[in-house]
Amino acid sequence: MLKVVLGIVTSIGGFVEVGSISTSAQAGASFRFRLVWALALATLCLMFLIEMSGRLAAVSKHTLADAVRERFGFNFHVVPLAGEAVLDGLVLTAEMGGVAIALHLLTGIPARWLVVPVALAVWLLLWFGTFGMIENGMGLLGLVTLCFVVAAMKLGLPWREAAGGLVPSVPPDHHASYGFMAVSILGATISPYMLNFYSSGAVEEKWKESDLMTNRITAGIGMGFGSLVSFGVLAAAALTLQPAGIQVDRYEQAALMLPPVFGRWGVPLFAAALAVGCFGAALEIALNLAFAMAQAFGWNWDKNQRPAEDARFSLVYTLAVLVAVVPILAGVDPLRLTLLSMAVTVIVLPIVVLPFLVLMNDEHYVGTHRNGWLGNAVVAFIVVMGFVLALVAVPLEIMGS
């Protein structure tokens, strides 16, 4: 029971990070509730995929990367692996940039310098910390992100209008922007790194077939509650920024959504939520990259070992953090970088998800717990949607920016 609760708590705090906060804020400020359907759709897809990752890990005792290399061979595995590496690198940069920006909002110091102590903090925690410490610590701290849900409630959520947003409705103008925003929300929510990370956690905790129900609950409720926080951001933006005519082109503008509710605690809360969400995500992504490499090449990957005992593993996350600092330090705009990584996610997603179609129906891996028709339909849908969006996203980016 405790496991389930902890799993859900971790999911809530871990759900929002730089991508979901920026896309939800922009969506709410520019289009009010008209993009709620994108969030709902993305969450639904994510629930299915996370449950599959967990099921695969529990029954086959393989993580996703393990299983893909073994089942499809290294020559195939190289492709999703490379995609994952590039994507994780991009998103890691964006997340550390997010923490830096949160600190900038509080101190006024330019974000590009703040990213250095942020990176150092991330690395120190990975080097010296344990998996449990990181997961549970960030999970609890992550509850601060519930401030967005509180804000939306206090501002008075217009239920009718919000529910209406569950149906896609293209606005009279700004078509390209609307389309690109929808794609970004999908990319921000369905993060490929979460899939391998979740399966790695499941294998590390030695999940068995008896944990399948726990898995289903964690995936469903955890992701569901988590997405409520994203919805909170969108709603707060819709109810405070949109009426004021403020679009979100910089994070400073997004922070304006909380002072109306929390007074002088508004901006500090926003900064705290952004910092915690991004920091937790940065840890997770750096770890996931190390997991993915270790699992692809067959190295030892127990996070709780000392760095000296897992030299190759430790090197990967160290290099990842080092490289990820560079773009922000060089002055690349973090918000632009975030949006770019969302678009790249959409392109990488189908490649990472495609193996599920085979693995989740292969009794060698999932035994009798094969996918039902619905599960397979969802995966197929995500793959097709990903391909289509990848083709469409590039011109949309040109038109929408």
Added chain:
Amino acid sequence: MDLVRDLLDKQVRDRRGKRMGKVDGIVLELRKDGPPRVAFVEIGPVTLARRLGPAFGRLMQAIDVGFGVSDGAPLRIPLSKVRDAGIEAAVDLEAEETRAWDWERWLRRHVINRIPGAGSRL
């Protein structure tokens, strides 16, 4: 060849249950009487790189030798020493002492241990 498909890319565990590597390559023995059979499994980055293309193999070899990690040759294990352990394979060797962990040892010595705190854990 079922055995090839089953063995290739499988996770290998050592005597202590540590993850030693994956089966990166297979060495077949051609016989006059009967089909070829698997003689050895190979674990090594050069072997793996070569599967992507001979140029990659040469590149990995150059890196291996250039950094002084090894001579590039993979760890070869006779099939008789490989035990099928369900989803993984087990060998009666000490990973730490084999070529499969050349890079692990090299990195530990030259990089990781140079960073403070490598041997500690909170």
Added chain:
Amino acid sequence: MRRRAVALLLAIGLAGCGRSPAEQLSTALEGVLSWIATARTVADDWLAGRAPRRYTRATLQAALESLEQERASLTSAPRPVADDQIEKALPLIERIEIAVARTWDAVGKVDPAAVREQRQALDGLESQLRALGARGTTP
């Protein structure tokens, strides 16, 4: 060879889409209006004690940088048609920048009266901008 030409044409066509001078003006003015609203809101928040000083100045700084960028993009825009409107908009945006800069300064000196004064100036400038036909985002 032919395939490359088609791809290039597509790229130009797509890039050209939605970039007519009138639309460029409209987009830029939208951005300007958004930043005026931002400056106004953060100034109000600061006056009411809802926004910390450093954050307020950081936001006004961001507003200044963004307004500068919008003005630069308009200055460099090709101008066959919307020439007249752009000519009128540019000095307006410049005055808006000055008002925002003065607000930034006043917040630094903790001078609420000066902030209120600049805020009123911003209101006036905004209505002038809207008279040029600028529209904000539609809900």
